[in-house]
Amino acid sequence: MTNSTVPQRRLGRNGPLVSALGFGAMGMSEFYGAIDEKSEEESVALLHKIIDTGCTFWDTADMYGTGRNEQLLSRVLKTRRNEVFLCTKFGIVRDGTSGGRSVCGTPEYVRKACEASLARLGVDTIDLYYQHRVDPLVPIEDTVAAMAELVKEGKVRYLGLSEASAETIRRAHAVHPIAAYQVEYGPWCLDIENDGRLATCRELGIAIIAYSPLGRGFLTGAIKSPADFGEGDFRKYLPRFQPGAFEKNLELVHEFERIAAAKGVTVSQLCLAWVMAQGDDIIPIPGTKREKYFFDNWGSLNVKLTDAELREIRELIAKLPVEGTRYPENGMKLVNL
Known part of the structure; x- marks a missing residue:
């Protein structure tokens, strides 16, 4: 599952080694523009190349594309399962009719969701199983106890949480070791x-898995205007991408472009190298549908930032704070619970 030529990081204090840079598959099925049969075929081809490169720490969730993302990955996993450290998530329930979302963490739902993910992925075991969002109506101890049963049965190897509060992380970890957050x-x-x-x-001793380390693509510098978002791109609804906030946030991108140009790297490589430099317990999982962007991101593993560069980036972040919340109001109610 590991490639000795690729930098590795440990998943938690006593966990396995995984590729230091992972891959988030979400955008291959939803959220960042229209998906058609041709784009899915391109995604399958790219996923094979991603494995060949040594990026084998993969992230998906049952709600991405309402199950389609797991099914997409299954097309590759059916012949290359042993080469991938597979992570998926449960807990966000989507209404197939209205498109509305709710959160469920009942023990019954934990088992039902896991069985459904195993079937869609076409695998016997999930390497890392996360609770995607905390259910405020169900004690975390009950949810994690049900997840721990899946470990005992061999359906799941390691447990994780996503967007939980410090107190919830601590309570969960007391029930069963949490490998990743x-x-x-x-x-x-x-x-x-x-x-x-x-x-x-x-x-x-819990690893930090950093999603959207490139600000949902904004920090790459590829997005110059809110008009750049196409049909089906959910970023146009996020507060940080609204007119006013967008232009202000672009100031930080311009500063990163300046530093990256002086160093001879891309902005994506600069930002990912910065994230990885914050600690060897941090594993970023940037995602993309495009081969050139994947290899651009992968190049960040060869970028080493000096202490002066790390300080300069910290100072810029403090000087140019981000305008707008990460999600609209309803989404923000589901984080840090």
Whole structure:
């Protein structure tokens, strides 16, 4: 499952080694523009190349494309399962009719969701199983106890949480070891550094899995205007991409472009290298549908930032704070619970 030529990071204090840079598959099925049969075929071809490169820490969830993302990955896993460390998530329930979302963490649902993911993925075991969002109506102890039963049965190897509060992480870990904590983290989202979550994970030996480390593509510099978002791109509804906030946030991107140009790297490589430099317990999982962007991101493993560069980026983040929340109001109610 590991390639000795690729940098590795440990998943938690006593967990397995995985590729230091992972891959988030979400955008291959939804959220970042229209998906058709041709794009799915291109995604399958890219997934094979991603394995060949040594990026074998893969992230999906049952709600991405309402199950289609897991089914997409199954097309590759059916012949290359042993080469991938497979992570998926449960807990966000989508209404197939209205498109509405709710959260469920009941023990009964944990088992039902796991069985459904195993079937869609076409695998016997999920390497890392996350609770995608905390259910405020179900004690975390009950949810994690049900997840732990899946470990005993061999259906799941390691457990994770996503966007839970420091207190919830601690309570969950007391029931069964939590190997990984997935959260938005990157140059324009440092929330976990200031509210105890990062410190709690480090105290307990839990790896930080950083999703959207490139600010949902914004920090790459490829997006110049809100008009760049096409049909089916959910970013046009996020507060940070609204007119006014967009232009202000672009100031930080311009500064990163300046630093990256001086160093001879891309902005994506600069940002990912910065995230990985924040600790060897942090594993970013950028996603893309395009081969050139994947290899651009992968190149960040060869970028080493000096202490002066790390300080300069920190100072810029403090000087140009991000405008707008990560999600609309309803989405923000589901994080840090």
